[in-house]
Amino acid sequence: MVVLSKSFNEDIPKMVIETGKDILGKEHIDSFQRCYQCGTCTGTCPSGRITPFKTRKLMKKILCGMDVFHEEDMWMCTTCYECYEKCPRNVKITDVIKAARNVACKMGAISEPHRKTALYVFLTGHAVPVNDETKKVRKNIGLTEIPPTTHKYPEVLEDLRGIMADLDLCNKVGICPTTKVLKEIKPVKWEEMSE
Ligand code: SF4
Numbered sequence: 001m002v003v004l005s006k007s008f009n010e011d012i013p014k015m016v017i018e019t020g021k022d023i024l025g026k027e028h029i030d031s032f033q034r035c036y037q038c039g040t041c042t043g044t045c046p047s048g049r050i051t052p053f054k055t056r057k058l059m060k061k062i063l064c065g066m067d068v069f070h071e072e073d074m075w076m077c078t079t080c081y082e083c084y085e086k087c088p089r090n091v092k093i094t095d096v097i098k099a100a101r102n103v104a105c106k107m108g109a110i111s112e113p114h115r116k117t118a119l120y121v122f123l124t125g126h127a128v129p130v131n132d133e134t135k136k137v138r139k140n141i142g143l144t145e146i147p148p149t150t151h152k153y154p155e156v157l158e159d160l161r162g163i164m165a166d167l168d169l170c171n172k173v174g175i176c177p178t179t180k181v182l183k184e185i186k187p188v189k190w191e192e193m194s195e
């Protein structure tokens with residue numbers, strides 16, 4: 001991949017580190033700087049087998065200060081941690097991707113499917129609500145039809161929504177707490193992020 005100097009923005013890798021370091025520590029997130037582009041991550045990535053997503057390429061783009069925050073590819077990672085286990089340079093790949101996604105969220109660039117998943121959590125307390133098929137499977141293996149979650153205790157849903165609001169999640173994801181539907185998100189420019 002040829003990196004043109006005009007596309008290099010040194011603030012991009014810095015922003016990924018800044019955003020991820022509060023949760024996992026600076027050394028954990030800036031591990032992407034150890035990447036020597038061997039491609040093991042791409043070779044082990046189950047998502048990359050069926051989508052255009054290339055883990056190695058994403059690491060390189062972050063390293064080279066390229067805008068990955070508006071690319072759909074980044075959202076195709078399923079966070080399975082296969083690459084994380086296999087990287088010979090101990091790059092904390094999955095967590096780097098999560099940090100980069102957090103930056104994208106701050107910029108109003110979260111992917112549409114992830115927005116819908118967040119809305120499911122807001123509405124039901126589950127990213128994947130239990131449907132009739134799942135209830136049948138649960139019953140067949142000796143479990144209660146519904147799990148002891150918000151499905152069983154819907155009264156705690158309001159608490160969950162309060163937590164989402166406190167974390168500013170509704171705002172970032174674009175959930176209107178009143179109408180309980182997704183609204184448009186105002187994109188934040190890079191210059192505004194770096195201020
Ligand atoms: S496996 Fe590790 S060192 Fe190899 S390309 Fe992926 S992140 Fe870089």
Ligand code: SF4
Nearest residue numbers: 045077078080081083
């Ligand atoms: S964590 Fe993401 S990038 Fe890594 S192997 Fe799994 S899907 Fe691929």
